[in-house]
Amino acid sequence: MCRVWCQRRKIAGPQCRTYRRNPVRPSWNPNFAGPVILGRPNQYFNPNAFIQPLPGTHGNVGRNILQAPGLTETDLSVTKLFSFSERLRLQFRTEVFNLFNHTNFNAPNPVVYASATGGPSPTAGVITATSTTSRQIQFGLKLLW
Numbered sequence: 001m002c003r004v005w006c007q008r009r010k011i012a013g014p015q016c017r018t019y020r021r022n023p024v025r026p027s028w029n030p031n032f033a034g035p036v037i038l039g040r041p042n043q044y045f046n047p048n049a050f051i052q053p054l055p056g057t058h059g060n061v062g063r064n065i066l067q068a069p070g071l072t073e074t075d076l077s078v079t080k081l082f083s084f085s086e087r088l089r090l091q092f093r094t095e096v097f098n099l100f101n102h103t104n105f106n107a108p109n110p111v112v113y114a115s116a117t118g119g120p121s122p123t124a125g126v127i128t129a130t131s132t133t134s135r136q137i138q139f140g141l142k143l144l145w
Helices: 002-008 015-021
Strands: 037-040 043-045 076-083 089-097 136-144
Antiparallel strands (some): 037 043, 076 089, 089 136
């Protein structure tokens, strides 16, 4: 697939993977001041921190410089064992996943420039999904004999 994609665009060698993954690798904006990571779901990073590279060149921004938001999840399990006789027991179990119902955001859109001639992508730095589910509670009952 990569070979066909690159042949159609007349791209050869290791550059093929670069172009296919992120169409334009940006450069750092020397006139930008302020934090790059804003941390908001509608704009996790500031796309104004980047500029388009000169035509025919790759940008000076390294690979994997942006980290996704952290993941925080607390799970809890409580079990109670009831004994009715020496052989007959009943186990009640409650399991809570994501106990504090903390929202864990997915990685933001890392593509700042979708083409070499266009402006910044309107979805650059936007988070569109969560990486975990909301709070879930399940109960279980087990009869042991």
